[in-house]
Structure formats: C-alpha cells, structure tokens
Amino acid sequence: MRSHSHPGAVPSRSVLFVLAVSCLGQLRSASGQLCISPVNETCASATDIFEWQLPLSENGVYGCTTDTIPNPDMPYLDVFFRYDCTCTGIYTLAMCGSTADAALRVYVDGCGFLVGDEIATADDECPGSPPSADPMLDIVLEDGRSYWFELGTWRPTPPWAPSTPNAPLVFDMSACQPCGSGDANRDGELDGRDIDLFMATFLGESQDPLTFCAADMTNNGSVEFDDVEFFVTALLQS
Numbered sequence: 001m002r003s004h005s006h007p008g009a010v011p012s013r014s015v016l017f018v019l020a021v022s023c024l025g026q027l028r029s030a031s032g033q034l035c036i037s038p039v040n041e042t043c044a045s046a047t048d049i050f051e052w053q054l055p056l057s058e059n060g061v062y063g064c065t066t067d068t069i070p071n072p073d074m075p076y077l078d079v080f081f082r083y084d085c086t087c088t089g090i091y092t093l094a095m096c097g098s099t100a101d102a103a104l105r106v107y108v109d110g111c112g113f114l115v116g117d118e119i120a121t122a123d124d125e126c127p128g129s130p131p132s133a134d135p136m137l138d139i140v141l142e143d144g145r146s147y148w149f150e151l152g153t154w155r156p157t158p159p160w161a162p163s164t165p166n167a168p169l170v171f172d173m174s175a176c177q178p179c180g181s182g183d184a185n186r187d188g189e190l191d192g193r194d195i196d197l198f199m200a201t202f203l204g205e206s207q208d209p210l211t212f213c214a215a216d217m218t219n220n221g222s223v224e225f226d227d228v229e230f231f232v233t234a235l236l237q238s
C-alpha cells in the first residue's frame with residue numbers, strides 16, 4: 001500500500017531549507033573552532049555609521065562568510081558598514097592593526113558589485129605594511145549618497161586570513177573634512193605650496209578628486225572663478 005504523506009510527521013522541504021540556511025552563518029574553521037557570524041556579516045545587516053559618531057574607531061571581528069558575489073578576489077570573511085553621507089568631504093578609512101592581511105572595498109548606491117558600484121579599494125597602505133599589510137585610503141564622499149564599506153581579508157586562507165575564526169579587526173573612519181579647505185596638496189596648511197595644484201585643478205589639468213574637493217572653495221561641485229577668488233583671499237590671509 002502506498003503511504004500518504006502526513007503533514008506534520010516529517011519536516012517539509014521549506015522547513016529543512018530554512019534550517020539549512022540558518023546554519024550557514026555558523027561555519028567551522030579549519031582549526032575546528034566555531035565561527036559565529038557578527039551582526040554585520042552581510043550587506044543587509046551592515047552596521048550604520050552616522051556623522052555624529054565620527055571620528056569612529058571600531059574594534060570588531062571578521063565574518064564567517066564572503067557575501068559579495070561575484071567577487072573577483074577580495075575581501076573574504078567580510079563584514080559591512082553603511083554610511084548615508086551627510087557631509088561632502090574627504091574621509092580617511094583604515095584597518096591598521098587588524099589581524100592578518102586585511103583588505104577593504106567601498107561601494108556607492110548599493111552594496112556589492114551586483115547592486116552597487118565599487119568606487120575604491122585598499123589593501124596594504126597602513127604604516128608598517130608589509131608586514132602589517134592592512135588598508136588605508138583617503139576618499140571623497142558626497143552628501144546625500146549611501147556608501148557601503150566591505151572589510152575582510154585579502155585571501156580566504158592563512159597566512160592572509162586569520163587562523164582562528166572571528167579574529168579581531170580594526171575599523172577607523174575620520175571625521176568629514178569638508179571640501180573647500182584650499183589645502184590642495186593636503187599637507188594641513190593653506191599656503192603658496194598649494195597654488196600649483198589649485199591652478200592645475202582650475203584649468204582642468206588635474207582630475208584627482210581629493211585635490212578637486214580641496215580646491216572647490218564654494219563646495220558647489222565645480223572649480224571655477226569664484227573659487228579662485230576665495231582661494232586668493234584665503235591665501236592672502238594665511
């Protein structure tokens with residue numbers, strides 16, 4: 001006799017699927033230790049950053065999964081932060097002091113390659129790299145746009161990835177340095193040494209976004225004659 005399926009006696013396929021998916025967040029590492037997904041394991045659960053929290057210095061841990069598919073190379077074991085930008089300016093992002101060989105990607109208008117655009121990547125820029133091999137970058141972010149920061153490791157396995165799960169990482173984000181400082185060479189001073197770079201930007205010879213941000217004295221998204229006037233005035237007062 002052919003038996004009838006009996007609802008309730010056996011977990012349905014969908015229940016098994018949900019159970020399987022819920023277990024994916026907890027994977028055992030090569031060392032056999034359990035990896036526990038941090039709250040910001042995926043794009044969808046990215047930790048929000050607000051301007052009032054800056055400068056931010058966050059001590060976190062690496063994730064258990066790599067969540068930006070298709071991802072050509074890195075970061076692996078990623079975790080995510082999201083910043084809905086409220087100040088157009090230059091920001092410094094850094095993972096100096098993180099375990100193993102950290103790597104960083106920045107997306108705008110969506111998280112990951114499928115829904116967002118990658119606008120920057122960093123790998124080994126921290127002082128002391130190598131061997132510390134951790135990323136740091138300066139980037140211009142724009143008011144009104146949403147950015148996602150993907151933090152992870154350069155490769156999925158040791159020595160580039162930690163040998164134990166949930167190893168510590170560091171994420172530092174500077175306060176917004178608003179555009180219009182006039183400090184075109186970004187040495188912290190507005191003086192005669194900024195003139196060449198300022199003029200190169202004004203004349204369209206330099207496309208560097210960091211220099212452009214510094215030279216846009218009126219913070220209106222273009223470098224024009226008004227900006228020259230403000231720059232010269234600021235220079236004379238310096």
Ligand SMILES: [Ca+2]
Binds near residue numbers: 063064067077
């Ligand atoms: Ca992840």
Ligand SMILES: [Ca+2]
Binds near residue numbers: 101102103
């Ligand atoms: Ca690195």
Ligand SMILES: [Ca+2]
Binds near residue numbers: 187188189190191193
């Ligand atoms: Ca300067």
Ligand SMILES: [Ca+2]
Binds near residue numbers: 216217219220222224
């Ligand atoms: Ca301007």
